Amino acid sequence: MSDRQKEATSLIVEQLVQSGIKLVASLPDDWIAPLIHAIDTDERFKHVPVNREESAIGLCSGAYFGGIPSLALMGASGLMTCVYAITKINYSYHIPLFIFATLRGVIGDPRPHHISNGLYLTKLLDSISLPFLLVEERKTIGRIPAAFKHCQAMNRPEVVIFSEAVLLGEA
């Protein structure tokens, strides 16, 4: 990991601390693996690796009733699989849920198996009225606590989506 990536990772982690998040449930894609490692080794969080992204949705939704501020951390593909869980649990019962995901398949991401994410992820989120914050510049990382607070106030899910450049510390 480059120094710039370490710095970006550390900045994101500090924003999670500032938000008051204590529990992180994760399933990786390669862009967020360093962030997962950082959270896993940070005693300020309880990190729970899950078997599939829906389990993170269930765990974090239950944690709301346990009074534990939480984050579901996943890649773009994982978020795409969670429409059922989110619309059934969080929409039906008005349970807030904070999610981090990756902005895969857009210009700059050459991996062909992420094309569908680039084409459809943000359109999908719009189609189910799921608010999201696109983090494509370093300065936007500082809005994470506000996004978390907004999510709690709305009693709805909210997603923060990171570009590769931001996660690498290059934006």
Place this chain on the structure above:
Amino acid sequence: MVITSAGVTSGTWWRTTHDMDRAFYLGASMSMISMFGAGIAMGAPKLPVWVFMGDGAFVMNPGMLMVERDLDLPNLKHFLISNRVYNATGAVPLANAKRNDYAAIARAVGIERVFEVDSLEGLHSQFEKIVLEPGHTFTVLEVEPLREKPGGVPIDDVESKFRFGRYIERTAGIKIFRHPAPDPLNR
């Protein structure tokens, strides 16, 4: 606290208990209630959390057991109602219905306290071990499919959220909602 799943578990628990405060009828989703229950159990470690799901829900996400084992929450009790069919949708058999060994799956991921019950006598004899002794448990209840559906639960989803949440706030002393529960009006 009890969390029930989509399918007939919610209607069955409601018909049996008429409980709207300690029970959360997560009838809108399948396969996530043990994770949902785990989140509650983590935040309220002194409260027992029972989750009931049918095997139709379980087979959608059997990997949940890996996460349960990892968490090893002593107050989480997972009950799997195994009738080998999708009872709520025409009693259509599950895939591989006759061979699925749910207890073996649980043991294979390292869950130590796994129980298999196929009679009321068996439930009576093992009940204390399953629910009263501390420690995460996974219990398979082998039952016949219901001939008659139990009906729905007469509570709106959002009302359920607040009744259940306020119960947890009162009993576990956890703050869930932005505002404290209003004092009852004295009339």
